[in-house]
Amino acid sequence: MPRGWSGAFDAPLPRSAYERPTRTVARALLGAFLVRREPTGDRVARIVETEAYVANDPASHAFRGPTERNRSMFSRPGTLYVYRIHQVHCANAVTRPGQAVLLRAAEPVVGRFPAPPRGPGRLCRAFDLARADDGLDLVTSDRLRIVPGPAPEETIVLAPRIGIRLAAERPLRFALSGNLWVSTPLPWPRVRRGAPAPGKEIGS
DNA sequence: AGCAAGATTAGCT
DNA sequence: GCTAATCTTGCTC
Numbered sequence: 001m002p003r004g005w006s007g008a009f010d011a012p013l014p015r016s017a018y019e020r021p022t023r024t025v026a027r028a029l030l031g032a033f034l035v036r037r038e039p040t041g042d043r044v045a046r047i048v049e050t051e052a053y054v055a056n057d058p059a060s061h062a063f064r065g066p067t068e069r070n071r072s073m074f075s076r077p078g079t080l081y082v083y084r085i086h087q088v089h090c091a092n093a094v095t096r097p098g099q100a101v102l103l104r105a106a107e108p109v110v111g112r113f114p115a116p117p118r119g120p121g122r123l124c125r126a127f128d129l130a131r132a133d134d135g136l137d138l139v140t141s142d143r144l145r146i147v148p149g150p151a152p153e154e155t156i157v158l159a160p161r162i163g164i165r166l167a168a169e170r171p172l173r174f175a176l177s178g179n180l181w182v183s184t185p186l187p188w189p190r191v192r193r194g195a196p197a198p199g200k201e202i203g204s
Numbered sequence: 205a206g207c208a209a210g211a212t213t214a215g216c217t
Numbered sequence: 218g219c220t221a222a223t224c225t226t227g228c229t230c
Contacts, residue, residue: 053211059211061211069226083226085210090212122212
């Protein structure tokens with residue numbers, strides 16, 4: 001146990017928790033705590049929305065293999081992958097090689113945040129995550145980790161991912177139903193007439 | 205070397 | 218709902 005981690009949000013999610021099918025991890029991270037430890041105090045938020053970027057996924061940065069930008073996606077499970085898009089950053093937890101879970105939104109629990117962690121860009125601002133944090137190990141880091149939380153009482157819903165063009169219809173976005181910190185309201189706001197109802201419940 | 209597109213967000217109509 | 222901001226990545230020439 002690294003020095004400094006002796007408070008309430010100690011025990012990090014073990015590497016084995018990341019070394020599972022990406023969809024399983026995306027769902028399992030709901031209700032877990034993202035924890036940043038600073039000399040000034042902890043910042044803790046409960047993860048309420050994720051997206052899975054899986055193998056052979058045209059929307060994934062890893063689709064065309066390793067590059068300089070995405071090399072963290074091919075690092076160990078539990079590695080943090082941070083990239084820049086437009087003028088913001090987005091953070092992912094790496095699962096299996098070339099796959100990751102995008103952290104889209106979290107609910108503040110402890111500490112003050114520079115921005116509300118609602119939406120992937122704001123979540124990074126809330127935790128001061130930038131490209132310099134790319135490659136950090138969420139299992140062993142002194143600064144940042146994910147800690148298991150109680151099973152969510154909210155229903156978990158599955159919906160298409162946000163902001164992508166390729167494979168846009170695949171339901172790989174996971175969220176806690178009704179949670180106000182989810183970045184986009186569910187059910188899905190743009191629905192084709194005759195299309196299946198979005199926000200389908202997949203479990204309780 | 206140049207360039208089009210992007211896992212976003214804030215602000216305006 | 219729409220668009221600009223803003224800049225990096227990675228593909229193409």
